[in-house]
Amino acid sequence: xTPTITAFERSPDGGKGLARDTRVRWALEEVGQxxxxxxxxxxxxxxxAHLALHPFGxxxxxxxxxxxxxxxxxxxxxxxxRHAGLLPKExxxxxxxxxxxxxxxxxxxxxxxxxxxxxxxxxxxxxxxDRLPLVVDRIRVRLGQLSARLGEADWLEGAFSAGDxxxxxxxxxxxxxxxxxxxxxxxxYVARGEARPAYRxxxxxxxxxxxxxx
Amino acid sequence: xTPTITAFERSPDGGKGLARDTRVRWALEEVGQxxxxxxxxxxxxxxxAHLALHPFGxxxxxxxxxxxxxxxxxxxxxxxxRHAGLLPKExxxxxxxxxxxxxxxxxxxxxxxxxxxxxxxxxxxxxxxDRLPLVVDRIRVRLGQLSARLGEADWLEGAFSAGDxxxxxxxxxxxxxxxxxxxxxxxxYVARGEARPAYRxxxxxxxxxxxxxx
Numbered sequence: 001x002t003p004t005i006t007a008f009e010r011s012p013d014g015g016k017g018l019a020r021d022t023r024v025r026w027a028l029e030e031v032g033q034x035x036x037x038x039x040x041x042x043x044x045x046x047x048x049a050h051l052a053l054h055p056f057g058x059x060x061x062x063x064x065x066x067x068x069x070x071x072x073x074x075x076x077x078x079x080x081x082r083h084a085g086l087l088p089k090e091x092x093x094x095x096x097x098x099x100x101x102x103x104x105x106x107x108x109x110x111x112x113x114x115x116x117x118x119x120x121x122x123x124x125x126x127x128x129x130d131r132l133p134l135v136v137d138r139i140r141v142r143l144g145q146l147s148a149r150l151g152e153a154d155w156l157e158g159a160f161s162a163g164d165x166x167x168x169x170x171x172x173x174x175x176x177x178x179x180x181x182x183x184x185x186x187x188x189y190v191a192r193g194e195a196r197p198a199y200r201x202x203x204x205x206x207x208x209x210x211x212x213x214x
Numbered sequence: 215x216t217p218t219i220t221a222f223e224r225s226p227d228g229g230k231g232l233a234r235d236t237r238v239r240w241a242l243e244e245v246g247q248x249x250x251x252x253x254x255x256x257x258x259x260x261x262x263a264h265l266a267l268h269p270f271g272x273x274x275x276x277x278x279x280x281x282x283x284x285x286x287x288x289x290x291x292x293x294x295x296r297h298a299g300l301l302p303k304e305x306x307x308x309x310x311x312x313x314x315x316x317x318x319x320x321x322x323x324x325x326x327x328x329x330x331x332x333x334x335x336x337x338x339x340x341x342x343x344d345r346l347p348l349v350v351d352r353i354r355v356r357l358g359q360l361s362a363r364l365g366e367a368d369w370l371e372g373a374f375s376a377g378d379x380x381x382x383x384x385x386x387x388x389x390x391x392x393x394x395x396x397x398x399x400x401x402x403y404v405a406r407g408e409a410r411p412a413y414r415x416x417x418x419x420x421x422x423x424x425x426x427x428x
Contacts, residue, residue: 055363056321056356067306073320074313081309092281095295099288106287106319107270110327122348127341134336142270149269 002034003064005075006053007209009039015210017203020072021060023169025202027076027162031083039209073105076162086162093158100156100163108146109170111138115177139179147183154192168193216248217278219289220267221420223253229424231417234286235274237383239419241290241376243412245297253423287319290376300376307372314370314377322360323384325352329391353393361397368406382407 005028007021021037028035044050045057053061054070061068062075069075077098080086088094118135122128146167150156155164171190174180180187193199219242221235235251242249258264259271267275268284275282276289283289291312294300302308332349336342360381364370369378385404388394394401407413 051359051362056317056359058321067309069309069313071313071316071320073316074309077312077316078309095281095283095288095292098291099283099285102285102287102291102316102319103270105316106285106323107272109320110324113324114328122345125341125345125348127339127345131336131339131341131345134339145265145270148265 001065002036003028003062004036004038005063006038006040006050006059006061007206008059009041009044011206011210013210015207017206018173019059019206019210020169022202022206023072023166024060024062024075024079025205026165026169026199027079027086029198029201030165030196031079031085033079033083037205037209073101073166076166077101080162086165088158088161096157097161097163100161101166104163104166104170108142108167109173111135111142112170112173115139116173136177136179139174140182143179143183143186147186150185150189152185154189160196164189164193168199215279216250217242217276218250218252219277220252220254220264220273220275221423222273223255223258225420225424227424229421231420232387233273233420233424236416236420237286237380238274238276238289238293239416240379240383240413241293241300243415244379244410245293245299247293247297251419251423287315287380290380291315294376300379302372302375310371311375311377314375315380318377318380318384322356322381323387325349325356326384326387329353330387350391350393353388354396357393357397357400361400364399364403366399368403374410378403378407382413 005021005024008019011019013019025035040050040059045054045059051057053063053068056070058070060072060075061070062078069078076086087097115135118128118132155161156167157163168190171180171186172194175190180190194203219235219238222233225233227233239249254264254273259268259273265271267277267282270284272284274286274289275284276292283292290300301311329349332342332346336345369375370381371377382404385394385400386408389404394404408417
């Protein structure tokens with residue numbers, strides 16, 4: 001059965017691939033699962049029909065027969081469970097790869113999202129300029145630790161996994177800031193992710209919706 | 215094989231149960247798995263031996279034979295996978311319960327942690343007082359949505375699951391603030407979690423380490 005995901009009718013990033021549907025598209029492309037997309041406007045995201053699918057009024061969602069899921073990490077995990085290619089088969093290696101899924105979303109992404117908030121929602125506040133260095137320093141702490149762990153490896157835990165998919169997606173949010181370039185092995189890690197054919201297909205698919213008509 | 219977890223030698227919360235080892239203890243108590251605890255000092259958390267276990271220099275970690283895990287969500291998930299009692303057996307129900315695990319840690323907890331940061335690390339900053347209402351409002355948005363979804367149900371998705379365990383643990387961080395009491399169904403939900411015998415055993419175990427000697 002072909003799953004249906006939701007995506008922004010018009011992504012706030014204008015097609016840079018940072019909307020979270022790109023992560024789900026990437027996972028589906030990695031495992032070779034075709035999918036359909038339903039676009040949702042910002043007003044519709046807060047209406048009862050969408051809130052029934054996603055209690056926090058966001059995208060993406062995932063529908064497959066009678067199953068409806070929300071929350072990007074859970075959707076990527078579901079895809080990785082149902083198909084080969086995104087998680088190791090051996091139990092311990094699988095648990096370690098899943099650890100990186102949670103680490104990407106719970107430990108590495110929150111300070112990065114704080115930077116987005118500081119630069120957008122709080123950009124006009126009187127404290128915006130003075131507070132920014134604190135926010136950036138918190139990101140640097142995490143990136144320093146992640147860089148030390150990754151070392152010269154290609155991926156976080158053996159072969160490419162759903163943990164890398166989410167970690168690369170999280171780190172991609174930093175490219176515009178220049179912070180990622182302070183950690184050459186992380187910049188190279190992100191570049192390896194972006195070079196994967198599945199990522200390129202996912203990126204192109206979201207760009208086709210979000211790019212300004214030429 | 216008896217697993218070993220790590221916990222703070224002295225928790226910053228003085229035994230209120232907010233340190234993340236309580237979540238892992240709770241999961242182990244729910245499934246009836248005995249465990250051992252190794253206490254780690256703040257300086258030791260940043261030393262190579264601990265960083266080899268936990269790249270971000272935090273607690274808890276989980277060691278079981280040759281398997282070493284970090285990241286609370288991943289550890290709770292591992293326990294739930296290996297034992298009955300924390301995730302439904304039926305595939306779709308299981309995927310929905312896992313969704314709430316990610317939702318607790320990725321969507322509900324970050325704004326709550328921002329409040330902790332605003333009240334501690336940033337408490338002495340010149341913007342502290344003026345910024346606080348923004349931080350609290352972001353929490354209210356999430357709690358309002360969560361409250362609407364929970365409604366009059368006891369748990370988020372049928373029977374108690376690892377999703378509830380993590381969501382209750384996340385919401386417990388708010389009790390001192392009084393914000394939780396603005397949502398009576400969420401306050402009752404948290405109280406149901408705390409009333410579970412497994413939670414009470416987990417809480418007592420961390421308290422025995424952290425309570426000031428009488």
